[in-house]
Amino acid sequence: MSNQQQEPRANGTGKPTLRDLAAAAGVSFSLASIVMRDAPGASESTRARVKRVAEEIGYRPNLAARFLRRGRSRLIGVSYRLNSPYLADVVRSIYAAAGAAGYDVVLGGWYDTDSERKAASTLVGYRSAALILVGPTLPSTDLAQLAEQEPIVTLYVRKSLPSADSVITNEHLGMRLLVDYLVGIGHRAIAHVDGGAAVVSEARRVGYRHAMEAHGLGEQVRIVPGGETLEAGVAAADRLAPEAGAHTAITAFNDDCAHGLIDRLESLGIAVPGNLSVTGFDGGRYSTFLPHHLTTVRQDHERYAQLSVQRVIERLEHGAEGGQHAVVEPSLVIGRSTRPVVVKAGSTPAA
């Protein structure tokens, strides 16, 4: 039918341009543009025809040109650590939330602080309108620099920057849920494996301490050096083994740490939860995973996504100020890594 079988102009990229599309569809350049961006000003029939031709010749709007021309874009840059299944969940939800609000998402993946810096820089280079940094490890100075460029919101991590927003977990509550639960099933001697250099270590440590004190167990507070990895959990187990009898439960810094801890404890002949109850923290995809079925606290990743996107939109569209910090409440998940304290015959449960 179309007797104007014209080939895409050799324009360097080999790909058809809007001008090619207009020619192929027999409409004006402007009309083609109107159709492709779903703007008003074209009849339904033309619209359908142009779209069909676009499909035929494989035309796709050049996003670089579009963004360039549009200036400030409806683009949210999302930077996140590859390789972390927990975070991937939230990224997925950000896609959904942003899409619903008419924003596009551009991803920047990273795996260490250097690559994170580069990823953020690239995202800014794309002239994203705002940045969502998922679990950033960047120091405040870098973050401050980014915050000067565009609104940023950090997820899971709160940095003390006047202009950055954040969505974070109520770490204290999380630890309290865990300790309350353990105390509720009879534990008293509960130790905590610390997160070391991890950003939220202190919050969890303090949360643990407060929760213990709230139960009048201040004397029982015991904090063991640890970290946020499987390996750190393994090392902590070695550290704990000599004093095995002294505790009946351990709150590990996070799920990975708990997994490492449990694995090593069992190798050392200390059964979990038989001899010792262990809890995690995070509630990611793999944490309540078979077969440990960790007792842990779960985070509602979708909520994080919604809050962060909402925040971005408030700042972008309603000119809201930065510096707000939303707090998400975690919830307790009871697994099989904990069990009630067995009261020895003849002894009385402590007060």
Added chain:
Amino acid sequence: MSNQQQEPRANGTGKPTLRDLAAAAGVSFSLASIVMRDAPGASESTRARVKRVAEEIGYRPNLAARFLRRGRSRLIGVSYRLNSPYLADVVRSIYAAAGAAGYDVVLGGWYDTDSERKAASTLVGYRSAALILVGPTLPSTDLAQLAEQEPIVTLYVRKSLPSADSVITNEHLGMRLLVDYLVGIGHRAIAHVDGGAAVVSEARRVGYRHAMEAHGLGEQVRIVPGGETLEAGVAAADRLAPEAGAHTAITAFNDDCAHGLIDRLESLGIAVPGNLSVTGFDGGRYSTFLPHHLTTVRQDHERYAQLSVQRVIERLEHGAEGGQHAVVEPSLVIGRSTRPVVVKAGSTPAA
């Protein structure tokens, strides 16, 4: 010192442009451009000064403008399924390999076939020079359409398209390694839990069958319906339980399936590896994870990344034809989910 404290022009985005940078640094527009793209033609001292000023005023090259102007870009689009820790590994390695070759990477995350289609489309919209599709689920028709636009290479999955490249696993070898190992430690009655609709199911199933036949165990071949998820593994365990005594080992379709299988078997009182040995397939980050220490085959994700990037470059820079399929050999990882067959007193090991 710099008495030309001029504010960034209000250009809509609020961000400094190259022109602002040139003015702030007191150099010409062209020189600033030369410095920012590390092109020859500027003295070291100027270079340093311009870079410093760029830092000061927070100048970042507008990537959209740069790509637009450059036409065909040194940009590789990588589409991958969010939420899969295995794949994130390879994405990370693609970053490294691409970076080393002077390419940038733009990520497209997805979570179902629809969003995968959209992600791929966006990547093309960015005028990426080539596409690496990690574990695509897109049907061949979509892939063919993409392949018309630019070179594509599919990872882990081979589709029968004349123009697409792929990097895939030697599934047959993987299954053979597993079966050989099991037979070597005395197993004869080895069943296979199938992957169902998964793309590579057939290859693994056939690999299993061939390996069994190679050992003269064709009679023992038993294939149980399964799938690629934890849940599928659980269901398969239920299916296998009634005939528990009939097998001494199971090769599960993949690691997730194996995990589900083991977890359910143990709940049913069938110890792994005590009563039954189980193997996985994949070797991702979480598969040889504590505490199952699955016996499985591992894939060298870095190798996939290197091969795919190399392929992209061959096509882009040396005009190579598509349609090549690189095969990566997996390697056996011996864990704790398998153990030698215990020969019952009075019986003789079968021939």
Added chain:
DNA sequence: GTGAAAGCGCTAACAA
């Protein structure tokens, strides 16, 4: 509905 025109920020080639 059309057609013209300006210009987003940049690269790259050129002459000075």
Added chain:
DNA sequence: TTGTTAGCGCTTTCAC
């Protein structure tokens, strides 16, 4: 080293 220039492909405004 500099300044100039011509676009990359698109959006958007305007008069027709």
